[in-house]
Amino acid sequence: MSEEEDKAEESAKKPKKKGFFGKLIDGLTKTRDSFVSGLENVFSGFSEIDDDFYEELEEVLIMADIGVATTEKIIENLQAKVKENKIKEVAVCRQLLIDSIKEQMRVHDDAYDFENKKSVVMLIGVNGVGKTTSVGKLASQFKADGKKVILAAADTFRAAAIEQLTEWSNRAGVELIAGQEGGDPAAVVFDAVNAAKARNADILICDTAGRLHNKKNLMEELKKINRIVEREYPDAYRETFVVLDGTTGQNALAQAKQFSQVADITGIILTKLDGTAKGGIAIAIQSEMNIPVKYIGIGEHIEDLQKFDADAFVDALFETKAE
Structure with a gap:
């Protein structure tokens, strides 16, 4: 085995230092457990996008400390996108929701x-x-x-x-x-x-x-x-x-x-x-x-x-x- 291969093998054995994104994933575990699990229940519990669906979604967001005013903005944004893109499937809403939240938080x-x-x-x-x-x-x-x-x-x-x-x-x-x-x-x-x-x-x-x-x-x-x-x-x-x-x-x-x-x-x-x-x-x-x-x-x-x-x-x- 060459010296380079030795070094590569040794480096592979070393535990990788967790980057900030990895730490962020770990750090947000509790938020994710309470928030995302609630969202997944909404997405899997509804077969169509109706008032009840939005109501349940609103409740999960408010419970996740996102607050009433912000939740209303996110839901309104989501409803507009659903209407504009003529979306019928609940599953497609998940990515739209993620995009809507990102839009609320972008730093210039x-x-x-x-x-x-x-x-x-x-x-x-x-x-x-x-x-x-x-x-x-x-x-x-x-x-x-x-x-x-x-x-x-x-x-x-x-x-x-x-x-x-x-x-x-x-x-x-x-x-x-x-x-x-x-x-x-x-x-x-x-x-x-x-x-x-x-x-x-x-x-x-x-x-x-x-x-x-x-x-x-x-x-x-x-x-x-x-x-x-x-x-x-x-x-x-x-x-x-x-x-x-x-x-x-x-x-x-x-x-x-x-x-x-x-x-x-x-x-x-x-x-x-x-x-x-x-x-x-x-x-x-x-x-x-x-x-x-x-x-x-x-x-x-x-x-x-x-x-x-x-x-x-x-x-x-x-x-x-x-x-």
């Missing part, structure tokens, strides 16, 4: 423009959703892509957030600008913006405090931070992500709506999608808010936070087993 080509411009990226969200961890993971990924990244620890309300971010900045090998616990978050952002300009950084990522129960204070704080960025760095491209915990289902949608009242949100990071049966919330949030889900998290590792791909997500949702 310019969604990640901020990566190639001098940008200030702000992450907002309540405590416990994985906000600070997402800041760290994004910083690591951007650094690996050759970007010069600076982090701002503007969540001065929670001591653990500064410690956590310090750890992430060390791991990623990026600079961190931090203040004291209980200090003024806007002052931290002021220092970070000036550091980003002085060091010619590509991306400044700001972690902010997440306190929705005191919305007035949060609103004032975010306004102040925004004023500073606009005044000190008017040329910077602005990106504001709201980080939401996928396991909270409809509650995540409610949070997104509240945060959209206090900030100009440009994208959503949906975390903890692995191991939840509420993955359908990704569809609801994007459709109802008209704000794209730009990243999804399905695990603890840096590579487990990835850019959102509607086709891959919906395909994984309807997949029966990993290849």
Whole structure:
């Protein structure tokens, strides 16, 4: 056996590292079990497309945390396609439904423009959703892509957030600008913006405090931070992500709506999608808010936070087993 054949045989014996799509299929297992099995019952239980069929379908979608408004859009879209294409077979509806869901979730080509411009990226969200961890993971990924990244620890309300971010900045090998616990978050952002300009950084990522129960204070704080960025760095491209915990289902949608009242949100990071049966919330949030889900998290590792791909997500949702 030649040396090349030896190597090929050895490589074949090694367990393959599961790619993100494989992890996504695994991560959406619970959602798929509750959602797709319900859909399959509808598709196999009806021989014709009638009002009862649509009613049952509607019920399954709502139960999957897709929400009433989004479900209505999906059903209306499906009905229009069925009528337009004069479809009579229930089985053909399955693919039409998949296509309809994908249409609700597509991310535009310019969604990640901020990566190639001098940008200030702000992450907002309540405590416990994985906000600070997402800041760290994004910083690591951007650094690996050759970007010069600076982090701002503007969540001065929670001591653990500064410690956590310090750890992430060390791991990623990026600079961190931090203040004291209980200090003024806007002052931290002021220092970070000036550091980003002085060091010619590509991306400044700001972690902010997440306190929705005191919305007035949060609103004032975010306004102040925004004023500073606009005044000190008017040329910077602005990106504001709201980080939401996928396991909270409809509650995540409610949070997104509240945060959209206090900030100009440009994208959503949906975390903890692995191991939840509420993955359908990704569809609801994007459709109802008209704000794209730009990243999804399905695990603890840096590579487990990835850019959102509607086709891959919906395909994984309807997949029966990993290849």
